[in-house]
Amino acid sequence: VMIVEEIKKANVQALKDKNVVLRNIYSVVLNKIMLESIKKREKGEEINDPDVVQILQKTIKELTEEKENYLKVSNTVEAGNIDVQIDCLKGYLPEMLSEEKIKEIILGLEDKSIGSVMKFFKQEYNGKCDMNTVRNVLANLK
Numbered sequence: 839v840m841i842v843e844e845i846k847k848a849n850v851q852a853l854k855d856k857n858v859v860l861r862n863i864y865s866v867v868l869n870k871i872m873l874e875s876i877k878k879r880e881k882g883e884e885i886n887d888p889d890v891v892q893i894l895q896k897t898i899k900e901l902t903e904e905k906e907n908y909l910k911v912s913n914t915v916e917a918g919n920i921d922v923q924i925d926c927l928k929g930y931l932p933e934m935l936s937e938e939k940i941k942e943i944i945l946g947l948e949d950k951s952i953g954s955v956m957k958f959f960k961q962e963y964n965g966k967c968d969m970n971t972v973r974n975v976l977a978n979l980k
Contacts, residue, residue, distance in 0.1 A: 841890045863923040891965030894927050935967040940975045
């Protein structure tokens with residue numbers, strides 16, 4: 839099952855439960871997915887899970903910034919709602935590769951140059967690893 843299908847189902851459930859907090863975030867995410875689908879279709883491509891994962895990660899980043907702004911003005915209710923939304927979205931992300939696993943993969947590669955390693959992880963583990971973590975692990979190998 840594609841992530842987008844799971845999100846659509848959850849959105850319907852949130853609608854039935856009258857859960858406004860989750861409905862809001864599902865609407866935002868589904869709109870972003872729709873826009874990305876349209877862009878992809880223009881290139882003759884289909885949207886896939888790695889694309890959706892990127893949208894989710896970007897949305898979580900935006901929510902985190904939004905939450906900080908609410909906390910600055912002591913709006914703990916909205917900040918709490920955003921926490922619920924962030925946790926909800928994180929549930930759709932694939933399990934991220936641990937630093938140990940990343941190190942293991944890098945050690946198994948013939949070419950350990952930064953460009954080659956980054957390209958490999960982008961192709962093979964798109965959306966399943968934090969590229970900054972990959973870079974740090976690689977830097978610390980030497």
